[in-house]
Amino acid sequence: QVQLVEYGGGLVQAGGSLRLSCAASGRTFSYYPMGxxxxxxxxxxxxxxxxxxxxxxxxxxxSVKGRFTISRDNAKNTxxxxxxxxxxxxxxxxxxxxxxxxxxxxxxxxxxxxQGTQVTVSS
Numbered sequence: 001q002v003q004l005v006e007y008g009g010g011l012v013q014a015g016g017s018l019r020l021s022c023a024a025s026g027r028t029f030s031y032y033p034m035g036x037x038x039x040x041x042x043x044x045x046x047x048x049x050x051x052x053x054x055x056x057x058x059x060x061x062x063s064v065k066g067r068f069t070i071s072r073d074n075a076k077n078t079x080x081x082x083x084x085x086x087x088x089x090x091x092x093x094x095x096x097x098x099x100x101x102x103x104x105x106x107x108x109x110x111x112x113x114x115q116g117t118q119v120t121v122s123s
Contacts (some may be wrong), residue, residue, distance in 0.1 A: 002027045004023070006026055006094065006096050008117060011120045014087055023078050029074055034072060036050070037095045038090075046061065047105040048060070048068065049061065049068055058071075068081060069084075087122045089120065091099075095113055097111075
């Protein structure tokens with residue numbers, strides 16, 4: 001089992017940047033492919049980005065491709081989401097998740113979840 005805690009959310013103006021972190025504890029972090037999801041008010045949770053166990057492969061939702069960058073540091077048991085050129089439609093609670101399958105983009109493919117961190121982008 002692994003425990004996940006997200007950090008780094010906040011309020012930012014459109015066009016600005018934020019960096020989210022996801023700290024893991026428990027079972028070996030490097031075992032898990034990881035991902036970021038988000039949920040806006042009144043909407044379903046959606047996939048944002050994911051990466052392989054080593055971080056060598058990354059994949060993104062079309063809505064964030066070219067603006068967000070996912071990465072991980074297995075020595076620090078931490079995953080990151082660098083968010084640039086933020087838009088008001090990026091406003092959501094962001095969740096990190098750990099799964100078993102690489103290239104996973106569906107919630108059910110992830111076993112462990114953090115509590116979420118709020119990101120608000122003002123226009």
